[in-house]
Amino acid sequence: MKSKERIVNIVVQSAVLVAIAVVIIVLAGSYGKNKKDDSIQESESEKTEKEFNLWYCHEKYEPYLNEAATRYEEKTGIKVNVIYCSGLDYLENISDANKNGNGPDLFIESEENMQKIVYLGLAEQNYEDSFVNEDNYLNKSINSITFNKKQYGYPLGFQTAVMAVNMAYVDELPDTFDDIKAFADNFNSEGSDNSHDYSGVESILKWDVKPIEFSYGFLGSYMNVGGEYGDDGTVIDVNGESTVKAGEYFYSLAQYFYMDIDNISYDNVLDDFVNGKIIYTIADTDILKKLNENQVNAELITLPGLTDELETKEVSTTSMLFINPYADMKDEARDFAKFISYDMADEMYDITGTVISAKKITYDNKYLNSFVKAYEQSVGMPKLMYISDYWIKAGTLMENIWKGNDVTELLNSFEEELKQRMN
Numbered sequence: 001m002k003s004k005e006r007i008v009n010i011v012v013q014s015a016v017l018v019a020i021a022v023v024i025i026v027l028a029g030s031y032g033k034n035k036k037d038d039s040i041q042e043s044e045s046e047k048t049e050k051e052f053n054l055w056y057c058h059e060k061y062e063p064y065l066n067e068a069a070t071r072y073e074e075k076t077g078i079k080v081n082v083i084y085c086s087g088l089d090y091l092e093n094i095s096d097a098n099k100n101g102n103g104p105d106l107f108i109e110s111e112e113n114m115q116k117i118v119y120l121g122l123a124e125q126n127y128e129d130s131f132v133n134e135d136n137y138l139n140k141s142i143n144s145i146t147f148n149k150k151q152y153g154y155p156l157g158f159q160t161a162v163m164a165v166n167m168a169y170v171d172e173l174p175d176t177f178d179d180i181k182a183f184a185d186n187f188n189s190e191g192s193d194n195s196h197d198y199s200g201v202e203s204i205l206k207w208d209v210k211p212i213e214f215s216y217g218f219l220g221s222y223m224n225v226g227g228e229y230g231d232d233g234t235v236i237d238v239n240g241e242s243t244v245k246a247g248e249y250f251y252s253l254a255q256y257f258y259m260d261i262d263n264i265s266y267d268n269v270l271d272d273f274v275n276g277k278i279i280y281t282i283a284d285t286d287i288l289k290k291l292n293e294n295q296v297n298a299e300l301i302t303l304p305g306l307t308d309e310l311e312t313k314e315v316s317t318t319s320m321l322f323i324n325p326y327a328d329m330k331d332e333a334r335d336f337a338k339f340i341s342y343d344m345a346d347e348m349y350d351i352t353g354t355v356i357s358a359k360k361i362t363y364d365n366k367y368l369n370s371f372v373k374a375y376e377q378s379v380g381m382p383k384l385m386y387i388s389d390y391w392i393k394a395g396t397l398m399e400n401i402w403k404g405n406d407v408t409e410l411l412n413s414f415e416e417e418l419k420q421r422m423n
Contacts (some may be wrong), residue, residue, distance in 0.1 A: 052105035052329040053077035054336070057087040057095065058319055061108065061157065064351045068340040078332055090142045095120050098326045105327035106337060108156060111144040111318050112391065114383035115231065118147055123322035124330070126151040136342065140376050142357035144318035147231045147383055153320035155342040155358035160316035161213050161284050162300045164291075169196050169279045176305045177249070180205055180280055181256060188311055200276045205257045207282035208266040209402055212395035213315055217303045218250040219243055219398070220313035225390065225418065226382035233384050233422045239411035242310065249306045254402045261402060273298075285354045288367050300370035302377055316378035318358060331332035374386045386421045393417070 010167055051110040056065060060086065069080040083104070084095060091113060097103040109117060117123050126132055126145065134142050134152060141155035165173055174180050184204045209215050216223075222243035227235040266286075273281045274294040282303070287310055303312040344395055345359035349368060363369050382390050397414050401407055 017412050028239055035218075048328075050077065050332075051081060052327070052336075053081045053083055054106045054108070054333075055083050055085050055104040056108040057085050057090045058110070059084070060352055060355050061319070064344075064348055064355070065340070067271060067351055068336075068344055068345075071344070072336055076332075076335075080336055091116055091120060091122060092123055094299060094324070098122070100322065101326075103324050103326050105324055105329050107183055107324065108319055109322060110381075111230065111320070111383055112381035112388060113385070114147045114152065115147075116385040116388065118152060119385065121383040122324060123152045124325045126153060126323075128334075129192065129260075131338065131342070137358050137362060138360055138372065138376055140316065140378060140380070141318050141320075142356075142378055143224055143229055145320050153322040154337045154357055156319045156341050158316055158318045158358050158375050159213070159284060159355065160371060160378050161217070161282055161303070161314050162370055162374045163303055164273060164281050164283050164287055165299045165301065166276065166279050167297045167299055168276065169198060169201065173299060173301055174280070174304045176307055177253065178307050179304065182391040183279075184256070201279060202272065202277040203257070203279070205280045206251075206259060206264075206272070206278045207268060208264050208269055209254075209259060209261040210264070210395070210399060211266065212398065213284060215250075215398040215402075216394055217282075217312045217314035218253075218306065219246045220315055220379045221311040222246055223379070223394075225387070225419075226384055230380055230383040233386070236415060236418045236422065237285055237413045238418070239408070243411055244408055246306060246312075247401050247411060248312060250398070251404065251407065254404070255263075262401065285356065285371060286302055288365075289353060291367065300367050302370075302374045314374055314378045316375050316380055318380060319355075320358075322371050326348075384422070387418055390418075 054065065054069070062159040064084075066081045069082050073079050091109070094103055094107060107122075129151065132142070132145070132151065137155045138158075141158065142151075145151050145155055163174075170183070172262045174183070185370075187198070187204060207214055207398055222238075222240055224235060225230050269278065270282055270283060270287055270290050272278045273283075273287070274290045275294050287300075290296075303314050305311050321341055323333050323337065327333055341357075344358055345357035346361055347365075348357040354367060356375075361372075363372070384390075387393070393414070397410055400410055
């Protein structure tokens with residue numbers, strides 16, 4: 001009997017253990033499912049909260065950056081915080097933010113600060129040559145992101161200048177400024193062309209001389225600072241024979257087409273041009289909107305040569321995107337850099353109304369193609385940090401030449417100062 005009872009107890013205990021095991025398995029399965037669901041929810045939550053920062057100091061890009069950030073978040077779920085920072089101490093602020101762990105993942109800057117960016121360790125080298133190359137981007141922009149034979153950053157956009165010609169008054173485009181002078185010589189002479197109505201013309205040639213982007217091109221072919229890529233501190237040649245001749249020719253224009261450069265407004269020049277008061281002017285992309293709004297019969301061309309012997313070469317600036325080596329989300333920053341420098345680039349001008357993409361694009365708008373051509377032939381600013389104010393110094397030089405100071409003395413002094421600072 002005791003044996004029977006023992007057997008019964010064993011059976012009961014086994015049944016209880018089996019029941020408990022079943023309960024544990026059920027609970028474990030339920031817990032596992034809930035844990036998996038929680039994990040999925042956490043993953044989705046992390047995805048929606050994933051974000052990184054882009055800093056910029058060039059305001060003209062603002063509408064494009066905001067539009068790109070919105071589209072990118074819709075596409076990937078990743079938020080890009082587009083943050084404007086003053087250009088004053090911009091790179092120093094990035095460096096300080098990196099030390100505090102708050103630096104941007106991505107930032108925009110121009111080529112003239114390339115050496116400083118590299119020496120401060122603010123940008124990682126770009127190894128994506130299968131994508132960032134001359135097949136996809138304008139040749140000049142690839143030069144712009146090159147420093148010491150290495151590439152840093154992604155080309156974004158550029159700005160340069162062209163000559164605008166009002167075709168209501170001329171039948172052919174000038175090859176040189178000598179051609180424009182010859183046109184002026186015959187403008188009021190007896191037997192001059194009577195096939196055009198010049199009654200509204202106030203100036204044959206007029207532009208805002210003071211801004212360096214509109215005057216540097218007169219000496220640009222002969223001002224070699226930094227070599228081909230603007231990164232060689234041993235190359236400083238700004239006072240050669242041709243440079244002096246170009247400077248003297250620039251001054252001759254001041255005498256021939258008298259302009260009080262202290263009382264010229266760029267906006268007023270553009271208005272006068274589209275209203276038929278000026279035949280030839282020099283302008284940046286701000287002129288495009290006015291040409292379209294006023295339906296002016298105009299052509300945009302690269303800056304003509306000075307004479308048959310003396311050439312010109314306009315200056316340009318290229319903006320680029322840099323990946324911060326200290327960033328937490330470098331992969332995402334690289335992906336976004338491609339998104340705005342390449343994937344969306346065809347829309348850059350339409351969105352900004354002023355900046356043209358550095359990507360290789362053939363536009364339906366002939367005026368945009370004119371700027372692309374001018375950019376490809378342009379000279380960029382030196383990338384050397386010891387002469388980071390070259391833009392300002394060159395502007396002062398051109399202004400002093402225009403006002404009649406001795407060209408040779410100015411150029412010699414300019415070169416001496418540059419060499420002293422590089423040493």
